Amino acid sequence: MNEADFETKYIDVNGVKTCYIEEGQGEPVILIHGGGAGANSYGNWFASLPLFGKKFRAIAIDMIGFGKSEGPAVIGADCSQKTRYDHLAGFIKAMGFEKATLVGNSMGGATAMGVAIEYPGLVDKLVLMGSAGLNTEISEALMPILKYDFTKEGMVKMVQALTNDDFVITDEMIDYRFANSIDPSNKEAYGNVMEWIKSQGGLFYEDEYIAKITQKTLVVNGKNDLVVPLTHAHKFLELINDSWGYIVPHCGHWAMIEHPEDFASAVSQFIESH
Numbered sequence: 633m634n635e636a637d638f639e640t641k642y643i644d645v646n647g648v649k650t651c652y653i654e655e656g657q658g659e660p661v662i663l664i665h666g667g668g669a670g671a672n673s674y675g676n677w678f679a680s681l682p683l684f685g686k687k688f689r690a691i692a693i694d695m696i697g698f699g700k701s702e703g704p705a706v707i708g709a710d711c712s713q714k715t716r717y718d719h720l721a722g723f724i725k726a727m728g729f730e731k732a733t734l735v736g737n738s739m740g741g742a743t744a745m746g747v748a749i750e751y752p753g754l755v756d757k758l759v760l761m762g763s764a765g766l767n768t769e770i771s772e773a774l775m776p777i778l779k780y781d782f783t784k785e786g787m788v789k790m791v792q793a794l795t796n797d798d799f800v801i802t803d804e805m806i807d808y809r810f811a812n813s814i815d816p817s818n819k820e821a822y823g824n825v826m827e828w829i830k831s832q833g834g835l836f837y838e839d840e841y842i843a844k845i846t847q848k849t850l851v852v853n854g855k856n857d858l859v860v861p862l863t864h865a866h867k868f869l870e871l872i873n874d875s876w877g878y879i880v881p882h883c884g885h886w887a888m889i890e891h892p893e894d895f896a897s898a899v900s901q902f903i904e905s906h
Contacts, residue, residue, distance in 0.1 A: 635674045635808075638681070640700065645722040647707045651700035652693045652723075653677075655685030659756075660732040661903065663692040664720065665699075666885075667739030667764075667835070668790065669780045669822050670813030672699030675805075676737060680888040683896035688733075688903070693723055695743065697821035699812065704821075711821070711828040713835065717746025724754045733903055735759040737888060738859065742835055749844045757906065758845065759899050761852040762860040762885045766867055767836040773858035778826075782819065784810050795884040796856045842871045849875040850902040852895065854883030876902065 638653035653673055661684055665676035673692035684690035694701035696719040697711065709715045720743050724732050733756045736744035741763025748755040776789040787810040791801050812818055829835050849872045853865035862879065869875050878898045880887050887895040 635678075638674065642700075643723070643726050645696075645719055645726045648696055648704075648719060648722075649702045649706075650693065650696070650719070650723055650726075652691055653681065654689065654691040655681050656688055656690050658688050659903070660727070660729045661688040661690050662720075662724070662732050662734050663690060663888075664695065664734065664736040664740030664744055665692070666737045666762075667695075667698075667825060668777055668794070669782070670787065670809035670811075670818070672812055674699075675809050675812060676740075676886075677888060679892035680896045683892060684900065687900050691727070693720070695719070695740065697825060698818065703817060704824075711824040713742060713746060716743045717750060720744070721747045721751040721754055724751075729754075731756045733757040733759070735761065735899060736763060737761045738764050738885065739835060741765060742837070745837065745842065745845065748847050748849075749841065752846060755847050757903055758847045758849040759852065759902065760849060760868060761887055761895070762854060762857050763851070763864075763868065764835045764860065765837050765842060766839075766864050767834055768864070771858070777859065780813070782814055787813065793858060793884075794886055795890055796854065796882050798882060799884070799890050839871055842868070843873075845872045847874070848906045850878060850899060851875055852878045852880065852887055852898065854885060854887055854890070855879055855881045856883060857885045859885045876906075878902075 663677045665671045673694045677692040697703040734744035741760040742765040748758050776793040851868045883890050
């Protein structure tokens with residue numbers, strides 16, 4: 633499976649040319665990637681998009697300022713979390729969906745949460761996988777991600793921090809994500825996003841805000857996730873009233889890449905049975 637196997641599609645979302653790939657038919661399930669350097673729809677979801685496509689119309693979007701989607705500057709917006717969740721809500725509307733299930737990893741989880749709270753009518757169910765959104769101390773394990781130096785060696789260290797110790801990192805994965813990370817527009821947007829996060833003291837919502845989520849929610853976490861530890865999954869379960877948990881052993885921050893069959897099976901079952 634490579635990027636050429638998916639047709640690159642574009643749609644205008646309130647003035648932002650937005651890129652996405654998709655697979656399958658039926659109920660819409662939107663997959664939202666994380667915010668690390670070089671992240672985009674294909675790079676995060678290549679392994680699980682076809683699996684979701686067997687049961688749903690699975691759509692992986694490039695968030696505003698990532699991949700081949702235009703950046704916030706096009707519409708004079710900032711790099712805040714609000715810009716990202718407003719854009720995702722606009723995407724759901726532009727696609728003509730009455731509502732969709734959102735599956736978000738890391739920053740994508742925080743973005744999906746924002747839509748679920750601010751635009752509740754657009755969200756059917758919510759899946760938070762290794763999701764950002766809680767206030768946390770910066771750990772040593774995060775340094776390869778936060779201090780990525782735009783070298784191939786730096787990308788290897790970053791992917792190592794994001795995956796479990798037994799995960800086999802391929803040259804193809806490193807080359808693809810590295811090339812994305814050094815793309816001039818992606819690099820500039822990533823720098824702006826990181827500056828915004830730094831100015832806020834992290835990528836988080838207040839607990840009371842997260843507790844406003846009313847949709848049925850599945851919280852997925854890798855047991856060995858160094859970026860979003862298990863304690864965060866437990867906290868989300870405490871805060872979100874209608875929530876279930878699924879913990880994946882031998883798994884870091886990327887369940888959709890490290891264990892795609894397990895992840896897609898658990899999420900698909902949740903969507904179909906709740």
